[in-house]
Amino acid sequence: MSYALIISEVRRGVFEERNLDSIGMAHLAGKDAFLLIPEGNYNLNNSIVNKIIKAKLEESLFLNPLIITELISKIIGTLGAPEIVIFTHSSSGIELASYLAGKMSLPIITDVSGYDRNEQIFFKSYYSDKVFGQFKKAKESPLVITVRSGSFKDHVTEKGKNAEEITVDGPSGIEERSFVEYVEEEKTGVDITKAEFLLSLGRGIGNKDEIPKFEELANLMKATISGSRPVIDKQWLPKERQVGTSGKTVKPKVYLAMGISGAFQHIAGMKDSECIIAVNKDPEAPIFQYAHYGIVADANKIRDKLKDLLQG
Amino acid sequence: MDILVFVKRVAATQEEELRLIDDGKNIDLSKIPFKMNDWDNYAVEEAVKIVEGQGGSVTAISIGSAESDEVLRRAIAMGSKDGILMETQEAIHDPALRAQAIYNFLKKEDIKFDAIFTGVQSEDDQFAATGGILAGKMDLPYASMVIGIDAIENGYFVLRRELEGGLQERIKIKAPCILSIQSGINEPRYVSIMGIRKASKVERKTFKFNDFASRGDAIIDLIKWSYPEKKGGATMLTGEMDEICKEILEILKKKGVC
Known part of the structure; x- marks a missing residue:
């Protein structure tokens, strides 16, 4: 039987919403959706998949490349090989998917955000969404993919009946890699999620010495400063100021993005802002697709001009 | 501890407009500067820091054209002992092929190591998969987003x-293992032009990629590239700098934030 095996992402009792994109991908591809999930009470609509495979192990053991691979081997042993194995494109998803692909010599395509059903072509991002590669598998074998959050959830349909449930035994833990604990980010004074007006800075501003000049502008405009991943990585701004999937999700009244090209992980953290104004030198920068207003210019020049105008 | 670090030379496209040519079969990178992949820069720094602390060596390895020697020299200038180039003129689009070549190379040349570091992903194809595939093939424990x-x-x-939304998980993993290093883990050291010049004197070995894997071993095919679908898009503000900035302030006023 031709089925899609969906590896669900669950953490601290929560069935992550991005799993819906994995399920939507299976539906779009016209495959029966079999969902692998650890035992436990998760908030999951069980009429959107055909089968739920419950792994008998603790949740903290589940998202471990070595353990997932063992579970999937067992499932293949009982149900036969799936047509496709679907993971979320997330921190754990990429780790599990790539390890599985290597272990079982399966083709893999990651960060899939589009699918052409007729041609069986998968679209994936190159160069932070500036272009997309169109891929096909070149080997008769199950394909492993990771899917981008937000890309396929609209394809989820109800099956009209509850999924059949089966269980699979899981290992009790392995010595080579083990979970110790979760670590929360330190809480500090600034909470960018509460700001009404964010002045957000990206790598396009050039270097760290430009930051104080943006702080002056922020003071004049009464804006709060935030930044994209590269700016945080380079330690131009502290981590608590980071907007994006690995930082904060923000929805201010105005998001003024300066020198940010708009990698998907950044867009995911700010796309619901009420008004987005983007300044970037590259007229094709992806951020212009999400912004309400766009300016093709050097962010530093716009900054200086705005300061002049505000200082009268 | 002996650490192998994989480094890649990539096009620095953040501020550049990318053009597809040959009906989408190629990307025109002729006018675009190249550099070491950001994530690999962090991986080299992390490996060098460990070795400075407890001894051992770092060897940088790159797959790519002869120009990839640039990134090997940079890695050496940062503190790697030596460099290895697996030379190929053809671009490789399948991470499984890349991992297969590395696997065969490490076996055939009997390269010893206590850990392999890669960057989480490369800026060009963003696959984030080579380290994990290699770990699966070699049967070594793996962690990414370190x-x-x-x-x-x-x-x-x-x-x-690093997980999502500021959350992290602490894990224990047994060496030898493969770790994919996340950007922001450290502050990569500054490398001077002099340093890179001096690194030219350090030995870099060159091997032929094709001696370890061939393009026919790829298990996915890149058909072509295309531009992203245009969404609604922004209203573009154009004109003199002065007018544009006045318009921005008007918008801010209307929104009641400034």
Whole structure:
């Protein structure tokens, strides 16, 4: 039987919403959706998949490349090989998917955000969404993919009946890699999620010495400063100021993005802002697709001009 | 501890407009500067820091054209002992092929190591998969999105992985292992032009990629590239700098934030 095996992402009792994109991908591809999930009470609509495979192990053991691979081997042993194995494109998803692909010599395509059903072509991002590669598998074998959050959830349909449930035994833990604990980010004074007006800075501003000049502008405009991943990585701004999937999700009244090209992980953290104004030198920068207003210019020049105008 | 670090030379496209040519079969990179992949820069720094602390060596390895020697020299200038180039003129689009070549190379040349570091992903194809595929093939423990190494003790790394929304998980992983390093884990050291010049004197070995894998071993095919679908898009503000900035302030006023 031709089925899609969906590896669900669950953490601290929560069935992550991005799993819906994995399920939507299976539906779009016209495959029966079999969902692998650890035992436990998760908030999951069980009429959107055909089968739920419950792994008998603790949740903290589940998202471990070595353990997932063992579970999937067992499932293949009982149900036969799936047509496709679907993971979320997330921190754990990429780790599990790539390890599985290597272990079982399966083709893999990651960060899939589009699918052409007729041609069986998968679209994936190159160069932070500036272009997309169109891929096909070149080997008769199950394909492993990771899917981008937000890309396929609209394809989820109800099956009209509850999924059949089966269980699979899981290992009790392995010595080579083990979970110790979760670590929360330190809480500090600034909470960018509460700001009404964010002045957000990206790598396009050039270097760290430009930051104080943006702080002056922020003071004049009464804006709060935030930044994209590269700016945080380079330690131009502290981590608590980071907007994006690995930082904060923000929805201010105005998001003024300066020198940010708009990698998907950044867009995911700010796309619901009420008004987005983007300044970037590259007229094709992806951020212009999400912004309400766009300016093709050097962010530093716009900054200086705005300061002049505000200082009268 | 002996650490192998994989480094890639990539096009620095952040501020550049990318053009597809040959009906989408190629991307025109002729006018675009190249550099070491950001994530690999962090991986080299992390490996060098470990070796400075407890001894051992770092070897940088790159797959690519002869120009990839640039990134090997940079890695050496940062503190790597030596460099290895697996030379190929053809671009490789399948991470499984890349991992297969590395696997065969390490076996055939009998390269010893205690850990392999890669960057989480490369800026060009963003696959984020080579390290994991290699770990699966070699049957070694694997962790990606490594954002902090807290301790190396009794043959184990104690490290933190970056999850979503500011959350991290601490795990223990047994060496030898493969770790994919996340950007922001450290502050990569400054490398001077002089340093890179001096690195030219350090030995770099060159091997032929094709001696370890051939393009026919790829298990996915890149058909072509295309531009992203245009969404609604922004209203573009054009004109003199002065007018544009006045318009921005008007918008801010209308929104009641400034």
